[in-house]
Amino acid sequence: xxxxxxxxxxxxxxxxxxxxxxxxxxxxxxxxxxxxxxxxxxxxxxxxxxxxxxxxxxxxxxxxxxxxxxxxxxxxxxxxxxxxxxxxxxxxxxxxxxxxxxxxxxxxxxxxxxxxxxxxxxxxxxxxxxxxxxxxxxxxxxxxxxxxxxxxxxxxxxxxxxxxxxxxxxxxxxxxxxxxxxxxxxxxxxxxxxxxxxxxxxxxxxxxxxxxxxxxxxxxxxxxxxxxxxxxxxxxxxxxxxxxxxxxxxxxxxxxxxxxxxxxxxxxxxxxxxxxxxxxxxxxxxxxxxxxxxxxxxxxxxxxxxxxxxxxxxxxxxxxxxxxxxxx
Amino acid sequence: xxxxxxxxxxxxxxxxxxxxxxxxxxxxxxxxxxxxxxxxxxxxxxxxxxxxxxxxxxxxxxxxxxxxxxxxxxxxxxxxxxxxxxxxxxxxxxxxxxxxxxxxxxxxxxxxxxxxxxxxxxxxxxxxxxxxxxxxxxxxxxxxxxxxxxxxxxxxxxxxxxxxxxxxxxxxxxxxxxxxxxxxxxxxxxxxxxxxxxxxxxxxxxxxxxxxxxxxxxxxxxxxxxxxxxxxxxxxxxxxxxxxxxxxxxxxxxxxxxxxxxxxxxxxxxxxxxxxxxxxxxxxxxxxxxxxxxxxxxxxxxxxxxxxxxxxxxxxxxxxxxxxxxxx
Numbered sequence: 001x002x003x004x005x006x007x008x009x010x011x012x013x014x015x016x017x018x019x020x021x022x023x024x025x026x027x028x029x030x031x032x033x034x035x036x037x038x039x040x041x042x043x044x045x046x047x048x049x050x051x052x053x054x055x056x057x058x059x060x061x062x063x064x065x066x067x068x069x070x071x072x073x074x075x076x077x078x079x080x081x082x083x084x085x086x087x088x089x090x091x092x093x094x095x096x097x098x099x100x101x102x103x104x105x106x107x108x109x110x111x112x113x114x115x116x117x118x119x120x121x122x123x124x125x126x127x128x129x130x131x132x133x134x135x136x137x138x139x140x141x142x143x144x145x146x147x148x149x150x151x152x153x154x155x156x157x158x159x160x161x162x163x164x165x166x167x168x169x170x171x172x173x174x175x176x177x178x179x180x181x182x183x184x185x186x187x188x189x190x191x192x193x194x195x196x197x198x199x200x201x202x203x204x205x206x207x208x209x210x211x212x213x214x215x216x217x218x219x220x221x222x223x224x225x226x227x228x229x230x231x232x233x234x235x236x237x238x239x240x241x242x243x244x245x246x247x248x249x250x251x252x253x254x255x256x257x258x259x260x261x262x263x264x265x266x267x268x269x270x271x272x273x274x275x276x277x278x279x280x281x282x283x284x285x286x287x288x289x290x291x292x293x294x295x296x297x298x299x300x301x302x303x304x305x306x307x308x309x310x311x312x313x314x315x316x317x318x319x320x321x322x323x324x325x326x327x328x
Numbered sequence: 329x330x331x332x333x334x335x336x337x338x339x340x341x342x343x344x345x346x347x348x349x350x351x352x353x354x355x356x357x358x359x360x361x362x363x364x365x366x367x368x369x370x371x372x373x374x375x376x377x378x379x380x381x382x383x384x385x386x387x388x389x390x391x392x393x394x395x396x397x398x399x400x401x402x403x404x405x406x407x408x409x410x411x412x413x414x415x416x417x418x419x420x421x422x423x424x425x426x427x428x429x430x431x432x433x434x435x436x437x438x439x440x441x442x443x444x445x446x447x448x449x450x451x452x453x454x455x456x457x458x459x460x461x462x463x464x465x466x467x468x469x470x471x472x473x474x475x476x477x478x479x480x481x482x483x484x485x486x487x488x489x490x491x492x493x494x495x496x497x498x499x500x501x502x503x504x505x506x507x508x509x510x511x512x513x514x515x516x517x518x519x520x521x522x523x524x525x526x527x528x529x530x531x532x533x534x535x536x537x538x539x540x541x542x543x544x545x546x547x548x549x550x551x552x553x554x555x556x557x558x559x560x561x562x563x564x565x566x567x568x569x570x571x572x573x574x575x576x577x578x579x580x581x582x583x584x585x586x587x588x589x590x591x592x593x594x595x596x597x598x599x600x601x602x603x604x605x606x607x608x609x610x611x612x613x614x615x616x617x618x619x620x621x622x623x624x625x626x627x628x629x630x631x632x633x634x635x636x637x638x639x640x641x642x643x644x645x646x647x648x649x650x651x652x653x654x655x656x
Contacts, residue, residue: 042644042648045642045644046642046644046645049642049644272636272637275636275637275642275643276633276636276637276643278643278644279632279633279636279643279644279646279647279650280647282643282644282647282648283646283647283650283651284616286647286648286651287615287616287619287651287654288612288615288616290651291615304607305604305607308600308603308604308607309600309603309604314373314374314377314603315603315604315606315607315610316370316373316374316377316606316607316610317374318607318611319607319608319610319611319614320370320610320614322607322611323611323614323615323618326615
């Protein structure tokens, strides 16, 4: 496949001037699995890091059918109407086999994607779970350096995506449906305690009364959890992506979160912890790559795999043998 | 905390004689995070591996409310009624924060847990995602060496558990609810194409007709997917855990899967691939542990983290610096 890479200067200047096409090409560069792309990608990240960090990074998750895309469209419309720039990145480490969704990906966020103040980057197929977190964090850095003030990371479906996204954003939002009675059933275990805010979508028309009940139910359930480290009182809000109600309140709530956690220091300490995790993951990748890409080791690896296949060594013994070979 | 460890011989003989208490203690040993427990754990695994591999390893996943526990109870009753031994292991890498479920864990599979031919191991809390796969594979080895002929790995909820379980079992079963119309909505993206069989639960009473419709819907959806590597025609079956109908048919289907994939070689090649993955994960863990546990390196790591915290180094640069320090 022919690869067209730009020069460092072209990427850097393009991103700094907010050129969405070049931003998109730069994300493709950092997502590349080709080893020869990595030095340029690192150079770019290092050069852009000083211009990053100014956005609010919002993770959005939700049950299938909760209307994540329509919510993000309505939210993005509101943000851009205030002359702010919003970037939407999707994370989907799930669909390893076919790379496809069973319901088919409709063209998503159609209106927002045509908005000059919005940048939408769909989730690339076939990413490896291990590398997704770092690539997404690097994409966030690029978007911030391109002047995007609100970054939305959308989790698409299954996999470890929720925990991963929670660990790379400032605010983690759980979007749920208005319903009656069984709302809590559909929420995946462990998700609710991760949420910094719960938003009940589709609170419109006949649903408005029900939405109030749903909110009460979530509020009383939230009391069952220990208070979060952020000392932030997790709000339960209602909105309608259709009628564009509640969106302004959500934006205000996000601002309040930022202010409150900046005052108590949680905002910074979380961002620092995220940077340290990023460093550690990078270091681990470098270490493993350096071992596994060594030609001599590769040969030994193949020979040892053959022995495991033939049951001459068990996987534990084989790992020990290879480890001793590396001589650390 | 005081730790009571048995001798290698006591673990080995206890497991080989099918002693469930000692099996349970041995799983606690291999799940231990204490470094000093690892040599004994490895010795035990190595000694028991020749006695393992004879079971059918079944992964079961399903939407919340699909009735995984009641299905496994009914299935386990059927298996043990035929004088076969069944072990049930649960995987739950999700709830990192509080370690708890919002709905609370009821005492699960009560009747089965009292059955002398059944062994049920609930999911330990607070496990690290990275290590879960290997620990669970090692638990499978122990159960097999203790004579369990059917091993069920139950995924509990969220996280990367489905992909992980899919990669460690022979057969991956998706359990769904009888319903009408909206069945497919609740299925997490990427799950359906992972299934070797789909079982529609609660096909009883008024639900029987609906279950037939649900089955048709799944069958026609399955046609949208490419044929699996196993060349196995993924069946959609109905059952009632309450009325114990359809359970024998599921057991027969599992036998048919084993026969068919053993004939075409898929069964063995999958198990081999799983062993190689196990080896690689083990090797990676050994490598990273050896680096990160070195006292000199730890000191450098702390100092470098401090520089990242103070923004004197960015995470990429810090990782590069530490990597060069290790001198690989």
